[in-house]
Amino acid sequence: MTQQNRFEGQSAVITGGAAGIGHAVAHRIIAEGGRVAIWDRDHAAIAAARATLGDAAIGFTVDVTDEASVEQAASTTHATFGSIDILVASAGITGPNTTTWTYETDAWRQVIEINLIGMFITNKAVVKRMLEANTGRIVNIASIAGKEGNPNASAYSASKAGVIGLTKSLGKELAKTGITVNCVTPAAVRTAIFDQMTQEHIDFMLSKIPMGRFGTVEEMASLICFLASRECSFSTGGVFDISGGRATY
Template identity: 50%
Template sequence: MDITGPGIKGQVAIVTGGVRGIGLGIGRRLAQEGCRVVIWDRDVSAFDTERAGFMPADLQRVDVSDFDSVQRAWDATLERVGHVEIMVNNAGINGPVTPVWEYPLEAWSRVLAVNLGGVFHCCRVATPAMRAAGYGRIVNVASAAGKEGVPGIAAYAAAKHGVVGFTKSLARELADSGVLVNCIAPVMTETDLLKEMTPEHIAASKAKIPMGRFLTVEEIAAMVAWIASPECSFTTGFAFDLSGGRANY
């Protein structure tokens, strides 16, 4: 397989949280680029090939907060498809919108376990094989909230800030290996997850975006497709903003 050209045709990409929303959009775009897409999610039974617009190379039921679950899924994926060049760590949860002094302890632990621990677990299983192959692309989904901090979602912001720091650390560890590690920091995006948020939180988030609209899944997927490709060859440890002008550093 030629991985030196500009595209990613023929490569295998794992997308976590890929059954719906942003993950599904990323999987669809990578499939359109010629990737064999593997979907990891807590409930893969909800995956609809017709709605998705592509047939996944594999579907694995995974709880990314549980390392053993991630390891089993990795082993099963390699047995099924043989190799993995791209890992997109998208799986995440919002958690409640509430001030820190009222934030449920269980919710705090769960948000960090999924949003930050899950990224670590997936990178932990993927990097040995990528290092051995001398090539790989890891894209972690962080958030603008992780760079700025947002009132009411401290656990989410803390976890996503951790994803940015973890990405930079891992990228430096792998800088001479052929494995590049970057993340994206999107603002609020038009997905079904908006239904889980209060109208006040949604309105406040939209008001921060100079373009006056939310980000789309397709825009995220286009960015990820480039970061995951051989064309992104000299950038590692970077947080790519998708902010509509909101980002200021």
């Protein structure tokens, strides 16, 4: 259920916002009065997403692993909107499903580059702009895999554990400012990212969820938008579970 005008006058950056969880968050922020900049590496997907989001959305083709690309997008977004009040860092890939000892090193490195180093670069660029106003909300998308580790997904699990650590560190660094930094740890959500996984791995993830179903992007957006709102004022460096009962801590 949307909340009227919760994000009125606020501007959000959403990485990976052209599809999946990021796109659902963009829809909700706009529905609640905000403006959104979608940062995604897929130009065609950005155009398609903007067509569904309307005039409150702008888009930039961004490679989150390229610091110059991220800095340019941050600068242009800030100039266009006048501020960046919210960052939802959702860009990520799963990588192949294979054992650690058969994992190709270049493929392992690519997952870390996008999911963790890209997250660091994006957080870094946006925080510098938020500090100018001494206010902001950052929500990083981690995963239950970062808490528990999934077999045949060592790079993904390690990258998401890194996102949790990054979130905790940055949250503490900014604790005496008006900027909060939190992350969410979803269990599996059926989006296009499933196309990167084997059916065996998808079945394994479902078997681990006590509720017996996958989450929806709308359910993810509900929690993320709370963390991105001004209502969330006394949580920072936090890890918020949304795993259908899978999480054990």
